[in-house]
Amino acid sequence: MAPRLLALVKHDCPVCIQLLPALDGAAVAGAPLRIVSQSAEDDTSAMASRLRLASTIEVDSDLAISAAFDPEAVPAVILLDGDDERGRVEGLDRERLRELAAAAGVTLQLNGLPAMRPGCASRTRDPVIAPQLAARAARASGRLQAGSIEIGAHEDVFEALIARGLSDGLPLVPPTAERVVAALDHTSRHPQDVVGTVPPYGGT
Secondary structure, three states, rough: OEEEEEEEEEOOOOHHHHHHHHHHHHOOOOOOEEEEEEOOHHHHHHHHHOOOOOOOEEOOOOHHHHHHHHOOOOEEEEEEEEEEEEEEOOOEEEEHHHHHHHOOOOOOOOOOOOEEEEEEHHHHHHOOOOHHHHHHHHHHHHHOOOOOOOOOOOOOOHHHHHHOOOOOOOOOOOOOHHHHHHOOOOOOOOOOOOOEEEOOOOOO
């Protein structure tokens, strides 16, 4: 399979806005280039309209594509050979971008852009979103196997847990999937290890 480029962007990143016209021009010319937005569909559409982009910008609605490559910053331009990553540029580095694009047979019109400019934090590194993605990956890999319960929108979470018999009345921290995965990151034990029994009924 011939090398191709994947570009990850988001609507509120000034550096993405600078680079997008060049990416769009290459995509319109038929370059093997896939442009994927981390932003919501409405924000992505508004960005494309504002910049008068002519190519198709995909929306990574569940951030599955972004999570697979997990860049620190966007724009992230990634060189792929089949499913293998051969290189990437995060942020704006004009010369490295030209070299990366050339490896895929793509010419990017980067004249007028800064030689270098740091990008913006990827949504996969957002302090709220990153734990959610980690929990989702843990579920998919089987690392996290515990069941879950749904708490109603109008329920008090602490009262709900007590009512379901998950506390003896003492305060507790709701064991969300995100918190469980974060805790597992700080132990060398297997996630399914039994670490103790609780008297008087011998609960594990």
